Amino acid sequence: MILVIDVGNSRIKAAVFEDAILLEVFAFTKIELQKNIENILNKFEKVTHLVVASVGDVEKQSFLEFNSQVNVCFVSNNDPFPFHNKYSTPKTLGIDRMVLAAGAVLQFPYQNRLVIDAGTCITYDFIDDQNNYLGGAIAPGLRLRYESLHLYTAKLPILELENPNTLIGNSTFDSIHSGVVNGVVFEIDGFINEYKTKYPNFIIILTGGDTVFLAKRLKNTIFANSNFLLESLNQTFQYKNQQ
């Protein structure tokens, strides 16, 4: 049994796997990290490995203190991945994006794939049918857009994510919701349509904290899976052990 941990920019997600079967998912903050790992290890006594992929700023030591109970492994850019990395700065490529690309290759073999992770940032990652990881894009996520409008203006309030009533916002609230939510939806559909002019066929995987909210609003057909990064982390670890 394996406990995988995805340290994101805003929060931490974890999942327990028995081989390929996902048993339970957890989400918590940095401050609650140790307590949560402790609880998970108590609940799932058969966990032998703790597998961490981190783009956040959590000390390695916070995980290493569980070393006496389980094997602690950190997924890094130097690990074996099932694709050819064509990024021109592979050392600066986010480990979350590498894990997503690995999951896309292992779960959807022999096809072009676009992975969209709608989290703190929205990342786009394209892997072609020859398993070349080509790169993609990094844009601000939904919550980050609401926050930056508030932080970098004098008058705009902070709003919670909400379905926009209209395209043409006719109040400050409606204008912000339209700008943020419609903006992201148009952006994602726009990216997909632009990719289609270059690659006629590819599958699209949508994941991240805003998956459910966005999936029903997109025009394009996608595989929506909030747990895709956690599943991919489990697969990346299995892949490494088979090398």
Ligand SMILES: Nc1ncnc2c1ncn2[C@@H]1O[C@H](COP(=O)(O)OP(=O)(O)OP(=O)(O)O)[C@@H](O)[C@H]1O
């Ligand atoms: N408790 C929560 N905390 C933060 N964001 C949340 C929460 N619940 C839902 N969300 C939504 O999820 C998005 C953030 O996604 P996610 O939790 O995947 O980010 P993250 O933990 O920073 O991971 P990553 O760094 O991989 O993007 C936000 O835009 C927000 O709308």
Ligand SMILES: CC(C)(CO)[C@@H](O)C(=O)NCCC(=O)O
């Ligand atoms: C883009 C984020 C912040 C998304 O979590 C992460 O993947 C990251 O820190 N990436 C490093 C830059 C890059 O991927 O090129």
Ligand SMILES: [K+]
């Ligand atoms: K993300």
